[in-house]
Amino acid sequence: MKNETNRATPKYGKRGNPFKRGKTWTIIYYPIDPKTGKKKQKWKGGFKTKKEAQEALYEINAKINSNTYIEPTKITLAEYLTKWYDTHCTPRLSSNTLRGYRVNIENHIIPNIGHVPIQQLSRGQIQKFYFDLYDGGGSNNDENKSKKLSERSIQYIHRVLNKALKDAVRDGILIRNPAEGVSRPTVRKYQNNIYDANMLKILLEAANGTDLYIPVTLGVSLGLRRGEVLGLQWKNINFNTGKVEIRQQASYNEQKKIVELTTLKTENSIRTLPMPKGLVELLLEHKEKQEKIKKMIESDYIDNDLVCCHNDGTPLNPKNFSKKFRKLLEKNNFPIIRFHDLRHSYATLMLESNVDLKVTSAMLGHSSVTITADIYQDALERKEQASDAVQTNLFE
16 A cells, blocks of 8 residues: 555546545545644555545544544654654753763664564563563673663663653654553662761861862862862852852763863752852862962963863863772772762761751752742752851861
8 A cells, every 4th residue: 555645636636535546546634744733635545445445544534533643654763763862862962961862772772672663662572672681681782682781771771762752752653652651670779878077077188188179078068969060160159258159060072072061950950059168268279279370381271260170271071080089089998989979978967967958958959849949949048057067067
């Protein structure tokens, strides 16, 4: 049978629907174009009898009237994902997120189920795909068949596939998303390794005198994420009020091979925080030292207005920074934690110091369905509690 988009010509315009064309029967129907929302004329031919054509027309019109009609396509999941990545993801996602999507699509989804026509993809196929990955037999590539993926890795793969198939529904390619309701291996909750107040003091002492001192102190005393620390600029700091604005983050762009400043993902992440007095004094000293270096190397200094940077002003690579942080811990025989765990340590310190939970959440820039806009504004006004707690525990 043939699917055609030609308009009805005068030759066939008065012959009814279905009508005979040569030795077979043809029907004309008018589905809604999902892109324009308007009806478009479609022809479908190749029916051997008029009755067969009438039954097909009745079925198609019933689906059109119930908004369940989709135009048949032979496009595979791999073909759709390749196009989806370029049209739906590239224009609006960060470089790091794009890299994660690309790895999951190219290394896992396409090698396993990419050959399946997207309209034939079933919930059962996706279910089997996930558990094959978990059992270590999920790739068509023999080299990867024994590689078992973690529960969290499979969760990330599901997020990408589920998002793509949701968009396929919106694009009018699928009636429903076959990834919805698919079971995945349960993700084990990550156990944060945290330092108590005493250990944080010891860490700061060990970092003192190294180029990690300022970023570690920012992480410990404000609960900032790694990217927020490395993306902090002097223009964000108001020494008169003792406040700092967290508005951007540093991230490594895999495609451009550069470190760049990008906006934070959520509105709650953009926040203004009060700084402990000890941190204000430390940053003033650091700024003075940085100004001296600028004068020394003059035109060789690349001024990005960054608080934490190389001596020539260029930004720090987040991954290299994390490696350097780990080496500091190993050198001093400290328990190994991620830089992000300083943020968890900070939150624990706040709560153990009886700082209100909502205040702590606001300081961290967390978003939650249970925290309304009114509560968040109230928390902003009471953040001074958190600043006082850090000052008492870390600087006195």
